Amino acid sequence: MNTSDNLGPVVKTARLRLGMTRKELAVKLKITPGYLASIETSKKKPAYYLLFHFIRELDISSEMILCPEIINDREKFEQAIVLLRKCDDDKLDTVIALLTSMLKINPVKDRLSNV
Numbered sequence: 028m029n030t031s032d033n034l035g036p037v038v039k040t041a042r043l044r045l046g047m048t049r050k051e052l053a054v055k056l057k058i059t060p061g062y063l064a065s066i067e068t069s070k071k072k073p074a075y076y077l078l079f080h081f082i083r084e085l086d087i088s089s090e091m092i093l094c095p096e097i098i099n100d101r102e103k104f105e106q107a108i109v110l111l112r113k114c115d116d117d118k119l120d121t122v123i124a125l126l127t128s129m130l131k132i133n134p135v136k137d138r139l140s141n142v
Contacts, residue, residue, distance in 0.1 A: 034081075034092055035069035041085035041105065042067075055084050086112070 042052050049067070053060040056077060065071035073081070082089055088108050114122065 034073065035067045037087065037091050038063075038081055038085065039067040040102065041081075041087045041091075044105070045085065052084060056080050 042049070049060045049063050053063045056063070058077070062071065066073050066077075078092055081087070081092065086109060087105060091105065111119065111122065
């Protein structure tokens, strides 16, 4: 599946999650609701500059649009990202410690092996 095939469903799911109508999102993006509908149904590919605006307005990660193959369960991933963005530094440290423990990984060793 290529990026353009995946974009429509990602945009629609994120828009609905935020409780936005097509018209509301189209106004924010400065496009027509019809053009947005064509993107959401994968009938049209958006202009490149719109990708950044989708990411910002829909509060989704760039990976959701640019690298969909790395995400197995997009809805859970999106939900986790939204929640993580609401965390302060102490809560993020707690989440990282919990995930590290759950996955039994060594964050320092893993970070060094990726260098």
